Amino acid sequence: MGHDALTRRRIFTAALCAAVGAPAARADSAFDWAKNAIGLGPRTVKPLADPIPPGLAVGAEIYIVSGYEPIGGQCVVHLDRPGKQVVLVLSSFRPLNWIIKSSPKTTVRAAIVSEVPQSSEFQSRVTAGSETKVYAARLGIAPNTAQSKPFRQLIREIQTMLGVDRVQGRFGIYTLNMSYDITEPQSGPELTVEGERPQASSSLLAGIEFDILDVDLRPVPWTVTGPARGADLRTRYDEKTRAALDPTGTTVYAVQGNKDVLVAIDRRTGTRTELPLPSSFPAMSWPTDVAYDTTQDIVCVGTLGGEGFVYRYGVRDRRWRDYRSLNNIDLYSMAYEARTRSLLAWGSNGDLVVLDDTGRKLLEQPLRAKLRALTELFDQVNEQVPRLRVIPQGQNLALVAVQGGRVERIWTYNINSGACEYTFRAR
Numbered sequence: 001m002g003h004d005a006l007t008r009r010r011i012f013t014a015a016l017c018a019a020v021g022a023p024a025a026r027a028d029s030a031f032d033w034a035k036n037a038i039g040l041g042p043r044t045v046k047p048l049a050d051p052i053p054p055g056l057a058v059g060a061e062i063y064i065v066s067g068y069e070p071i072g073g074q075c076v077v078h079l080d081r082p083g084k085q086v087v088l089v090l091s092s093f094r095p096l097n098w099i100i101k102s103s104p105k106t107t108v109r110a111a112i113v114s115e116v117p118q119s120s121e122f123q124s125r126v127t128a129g130s131e132t133k134v135y136a137a138r139l140g141i142a143p144n145t146a147q148s149k150p151f152r153q154l155i156r157e158i159q160t161m162l163g164v165d166r167v168q169g170r171f172g173i174y175t176l177n178m179s180y181d182i183t184e185p186q187s188g189p190e191l192t193v194e195g196e197r198p199q200a201s202s203s204l205l206a207g208i209e210f211d212i213l214d215v216d217l218r219p220v221p222w223t224v225t226g227p228a229r230g231a232d233l234r235t236r237y238d239e240k241t242r243a244a245l246d247p248t249g250t251t252v253y254a255v256q257g258n259k260d261v262l263v264a265i266d267r268r269t270g271t272r273t274e275l276p277l278p279s280s281f282p283a284m285s286w287p288t289d290v291a292y293d294t295t296q297d298i299v300c301v302g303t304l305g306g307e308g309f310v311y312r313y314g315v316r317d318r319r320w321r322d323y324r325s326l327n328n329i330d331l332y333s334m335a336y337e338a339r340t341r342s343l344l345a346w347g348s349n350g351d352l353v354v355l356d357d358t359g360r361k362l363l364e365q366p367l368r369a370k371l372r373a374l375t376e377l378f379d380q381v382n383e384q385v386p387r388l389r390v391i392p393q394g395q396n397l398a399l400v401a402v403q404g405g406r407v408e409r410i411w412t413y414n415i416n417s418g419a420c421e422y423t424f425r426a427r
Helices: 003-020 027-037 149-162
Strands: 043-045 062-067 076-079 085-092 097-102 105-115 125-127 133-137 169-171 179-183 211-215 218-222 243-245 251-254 263-268 272-275 287-293 298-303 309-314 319-325 331-337 342-347 351-356 361-366 388-393 396-403 406-414 418-424
Touching: 003 406, 062 076, 062 149, 076 085, 085 097, 085 149, 085 342, 097 105, 169 179, 211 388, 211 396, 251 287, 251 298, 298 331, 342 388
Parallel strands: 062 085, 062 169, 076 097, 076 179, 085 105, 097 125, 105 133, 243 287, 287 331
Antiparallel strands: 043 125, 211 218, 243 251, 251 263, 263 272, 287 298, 298 309, 309 319, 331 342, 342 351, 351 361, 388 396, 396 406, 406 418
C-alpha cells in the first residue's frame, strides 16, 4: 500500500474509531474492527434465491469447491489472487457453513451456493465480505476428480448459469477438507466444458471397418474414428445389447429383455427360436453378452449369476455343447477373435480378460487407468465402471462405450505393447 493511501486509511480508521467509541489501536486491526462495527466487514448470510444476473462472471476467475459432506459443519476457503475478481461455486449435498477469506487485493465478486436437496429448512450459509454477493442455485455435486461424470454435469450447469466455457480450478473430495487455499489457477482440458479431445487419428486399427449392432440388432459400419460408408451418426444403440451376428449375416443370436434364454433370430423373416439350456446345465442367470466363434460355429454366452459361466451352443448340430465356470470373474461383454481363437472380454473392474475358446481364463490386463476420459462416463463413488463392447482384430481391439442411445466413446488397445489411444467422442 502506498504512503498516501496508508495515510488516508489511518485518518479514516481514526474517524471511524472515534465515531463508534473504539480505541485507535494498530491500523489494520482497528480498520477491520471499525468496518465490522458499521456493517462493512464479513457477515454471515443465507444465499439469495434471486436470479443470477447476466454478466456476473465476465472478467472473473471461477473456482469450484465441491463435496458430499463437511467435517465439523464448516469449510473455509482462503483466496489469494491479488488483482483478480473471483466467483466461487460452492456445492455440497449436506448443509454447511462456508467461510470465505480473501487477501487484501483479492475481490470475491460472488459466491454461488448449492441448494441442499433434502432440506428446505436447513440450508448452507456463507460468511464473506460485504462486497461478495451470495446466490443460491440448483447445482450438482462433484466429489470425485475433474475427470468424472458428476463434474462434467456440474461444469455444464455452470456454463448455462454463467455463460463460460471453462473454470480456473476445482477443489474438493467426498468428505470436504476443513479448509482450501486457492492461490493460483489450475490447467488442463478437464476444466473446460468440452473436456478432453480424442486424438485426430489412430495408429491402431487405422482404416479397419467393423460392425456395431444398433438398437434393432442391425449391423452398422464403423471405424475407430466414427461411422463408415455414410452410416448415420444419429443411429440409436442400446448399451445393454447382448447379441452376436453369424458370419452369413442372416441370423442374430441374442439374449433380450429379462428372459434368461438364448434366442436365434432370422433377420430375413423375423422368426425367433428359443434355445433353452439342458436340464443338466446350471440355470442361466444374469447373461451379460453373446459371442460367435466363427472358427467352430459355436455361440458363447457369458453370465454373472452364481460363480459365472460361459455356455457354448453348437450351431451346426443345434445342441448345447458344454459350460465352464468363470470362478467369480465378472464379465460385462465378450467377443471372439478368430486369429488367436480366443474370447476377449471386458471385466467389471475395467480389465481386459482373455479366455480360450472354451472359456478358460488365460490373461487379465488392467485397462481402466489407461483409457483417457473413461471416468467422464460414470460416477466413481456411486456407479460401477461402464460396460464397453470389445471388438477384436488380432492383437488390436476397439473398445466401444454406448450411453444414452449413442456411441459415446471409442478407444483402441494393443494387447502386446499396451498402447492405448482415445479415438472417438460423440459431439
